[in-house]
Amino acid sequence: MRFPSAEGVPRKGAVFIPMIALAYFAVQLGVPLALRLAPTGSVATDFSWDMFSQRAECDTLSASAKLPNGKIKALRLERAFTSPQLRRLLYPGRLERFARFICDGLTATHGAGVGLFLDVQCRYSRDGELVALADGQRNWCVLP
Amino acid sequence: MKRRGSPISSAWSAWSALWSGDGDPRPLACFRIGWGACALYFAWKDRPRALSFVDGRYHASLFGDAWVPNQSMAEALLAIAAGGALLVLLGVWARLGALLFVAAQGTLFTSDLLQFRNHEYLLLLTGAVLALAPTSAALSVATAFGRGRPASSYPRWPAQLLKGQFLVVYAWAALNKLNGAFLDGWVLEAELNHYFPKSFVGALLRGPLHALEPAVASMLSSARVLSALSWAAATIEIAIVVTLVWPRFRRYGVVLGAMLHLGIAATMNVFLFGVLMIASYALFLPPRRWQAKPERASTLSKVPSSCTLD
Numbered sequence: 001m002r003f004p005s006a007e008g009v010p011r012k013g014a015v016f017i018p019m020i021a022l023a024y025f026a027v028q029l030g031v032p033l034a035l036r037l038a039p040t041g042s043v044a045t046d047f048s049w050d051m052f053s054q055r056a057e058c059d060t061l062s063a064s065a066k067l068p069n070g071k072i073k074a075l076r077l078e079r080a081f082t083s084p085q086l087r088r089l090l091y092p093g094r095l096e097r098f099a100r101f102i103c104d105g106l107t108a109t110h111g112a113g114v115g116l117f118l119d120v121q122c123r124y125s126r127d128g129e130l131v132a133l134a135d136g137q138r139n140w141c142v143l144p
Numbered sequence: 145m146k147r148r149g150s151p152i153s154s155a156w157s158a159w160s161a162l163w164s165g166d167g168d169p170r171p172l173a174c175f176r177i178g179w180g181a182c183a184l185y186f187a188w189k190d191r192p193r194a195l196s197f198v199d200g201r202y203h204a205s206l207f208g209d210a211w212v213p214n215q216s217m218a219e220a221l222l223a224i225a226a227g228g229a230l231l232v233l234l235g236v237w238a239r240l241g242a243l244l245f246v247a248a249q250g251t252l253f254t255s256d257l258l259q260f261r262n263h264e265y266l267l268l269l270t271g272a273v274l275a276l277a278p279t280s281a282a283l284s285v286a287t288a289f290g291r292g293r294p295a296s297s298y299p300r301w302p303a304q305l306l307k308g309q310f311l312v313v314y315a316w317a318a319l320n321k322l323n324g325a326f327l328d329g330w331v332l333e334a335e336l337n338h339y340f341p342k343s344f345v346g347a348l349l350r351g352p353l354h355a356l357e358p359a360v361a362s363m364l365s366s367a368r369v370l371s372a373l374s375w376a377a378a379t380i381e382i383a384i385v386v387t388l389v390w391p392r393f394r395r396y397g398v399v400l401g402a403m404l405h406l407g408i409a410a411t412m413n414v415f416l417f418g419v420l421m422i423a424s425y426a427l428f429l430p431p432r433r434w435q436a437k438p439e440r441a442s443t444l445s446k447v448p449s450s451c452t453l454d
Contacts, residue, residue, distance in 0.1 A: 017301050018160040026303070029194045036320065046260040049316035051417075052377075053323065055331040080202075085258040094204055094257075101202050127323035 012052055040124045041131050044091045056087055058122040060129055066115035066139070067105055075102070090120060099140035106141065116140040167300035171430040173283035175306065178423025180233025183245055183267055184418055185227035193252065193259065194218035203256040203267060210349035212255045219327065224248035233276060235284020242274035255358065263417040267315060270306055270420075276303035303427050310424040311385055314401075321374065329370025332426075336364050339412040345410070380404050394429045 032048035045054060063075040077086060089098060099116055106114040119136030123129065134140075149157070197203070197218040205212055213221060225248040231241025250268050253260075280286050281298060326330055340346045341356055351357045356364070363369045380400055387397030403427070405418030 017163045018156075020160065021163055021301070021308070022306060022435045025308060025312070030311065032320070046257055046321065047265065049262060049313050050320045051262050052335050053315050053317070053320040053326050053331060055325060055334050055451065057334075081258065088258045088260060089204065097204065097208075098202055105200075126328060126330040128325070 008074060041090075041122065041133070042092065044088060044094060046088070054124070056122045056124055058090065058120060059091075060119050060121040061086075062119045062136075062138075063102075064117050065102070066117065067106075067110050068113035090122060092133060095120070095134060096140075103141035114141055151395040154206035165300050167298050167303055168430065169281040170283060171426045172277065172279050172298070172303045172306075173281065174262070174430075175303075175423050176232060176238060176279040178233065178285060178419065178426070179267070179270060179274060180229055180231075180238075180241075182263075182423065183229035183271065184233055184263065184419045186267060186416060187222055187229055187245070187249065187385055190252075191219075191222055191354045193220060196259065198250075204258045206257055208255040210255075218252060221248040221251055225252075231272075232279075235280040235369040237284055238284065238367060239275050239278065242271045243271075244270045246275055252426050262419060266309075266417070266420060269309060273302050273305050273309070283312075306424060307388075310421065310427075311388060313421070314381055314385045314388070318378050318385065321378040321381070325372065327374050327378070328366050328382070329372075329374050329401075332370045332374050333367075335412065336370070336373075339414075341363060343413045344410045345352070351385060376405075388428050398425045398429050 014128065032050075034045060035045050035048040035050075041056065061077065065073045065075055067073060071093075077089075081089060095118065099118065103114065103116050108115065110134050116139065117136060118134035118138075118140060120133040121130040122133060123131065180236075193339045194215050196213045197213055199214060203212045225245045226250065228241040228244030228246075232245065246268055249264070253264055253268060263378070277299070321327070340352075346356065349357050349360045353362070381404070384397050384401045384404070387393040387400065402422055405421055409415045409418050
């Protein structure tokens with residue numbers, strides 16, 4: 001199928017444009033739909049056009065590093081990240097990657113035997129239950 | 145005997161017809177100017193972002209452990225993005241300008257999703273369309289000085305694609321708000337209490353000691369008021385989608401949208417996103433004189449650079 005232009009000459013690429021548009025809008029509708037159907041707090045909602053529609057309130061948010069000599073060092077996440085950045089970090093997949101980054105850095109500085117402990121519990125509605133994104137017991141520097 | 149096609153082929157023909165034919169280049173040129181101004185302002189305001197790319201910081205890249213620029217590279221990318229936005233604004237090599245913006249700003253955007261912002265994502269998506277569309281055909285420096293090739297007929301698909309994109313944004317913005325946490329005012333409570341005191345209206349409503357007037361402060365903590373505002377926001381966004389889809393009601397959609405974005409800008413300081421959305425209204429509702437009298441190719445360059453919806 002070729003579309004005629006005003007002069008009756010078929011436009012270049014006219015065959016593919018409806019197909020590309022269909023694929024484009026399938027992504028634009030499908031990605032936010034998939035993110036909306038996922039359990040709240042389980043996946044990051046970037047690319048879903050969720051402007052001002054979500055809130056996470058974290059009653060517990062702490063991170064600590066255990067050095068090879070046994071000393072515990074508190075990591076101030078709220079100083080390293082702004083509040084919106086921190087909210088975008090608090091998803092299971094992202095926490096996993098973030099923990100790997102921190103553990104690599106700790107190992108490079110202090111050597112093997114370091115530990116990272118995260119305790120993150122958030123709620124996603126006024127009366128919602130607290131969801132444990134990180135339970136505080138797990139050493140994230142040790143592979144499960 | 146006339147043969148009727150299957151429902152699928154009929155639907156495909158109707159879909160294909162949306163993207164076919166020619167249109168007036170001026171509404172898209174109007175949008176290009178609005179987009180260029182927004183992108184230039186964004187790239188300028190975003191300069192401190194380069195500091196976040198200092199070595200040793202964590203970045204949540206879209207592509208896993210992919211390469212992430214360092215601070216000096218981030219500064220260079222922001223300068224390239226600003227240059228590209230300026231080209232688009234002026235309509236000089238606008239496609240190249242949009243491409244430069246999308247490539248440079250897109251690199252920073254995908255390098256750290258912790259800094260994800262919806263207006264940046266929208267600028268990149270719509271910028272990619274502008275990189276493919278010959279938008280300098282009207283209301284550009286090139287045509288004003290008699291250079292370039294003004295087009296009498298112009299492919300309709302870029303404007304259609306952009307209109308579809310803006311409808312998708314409004315529709316998802318509304319649908320995502322249809323959840324208990326938003327509709328009972330819990331989400332808005334946090335957002336308004338954070339943004340409102342620093343906003344233009346908030347500044348006007350401050351009493352002595354720079355605190356909000358007690359009546360205003362109690363409104364911002366009233367679950368009923370916040371819930372009513374939340375329902376209103378979701379309803380208005382749904383109404384905007386419905387009215388913008390039907391040409392007969394578009395003027396109401398434009399008025400509703402302008403009021404919504406001006407209200408958000410005045411009370412929450414969210415400025416750039418609203419300007420970009422309002423710029424898209426030139427695509428939905430071009431000035432009436434453009435609709436009534438399609439211009440000839442030779443006169444397109446003389447169109448006054450007014451983007452008002454008269």
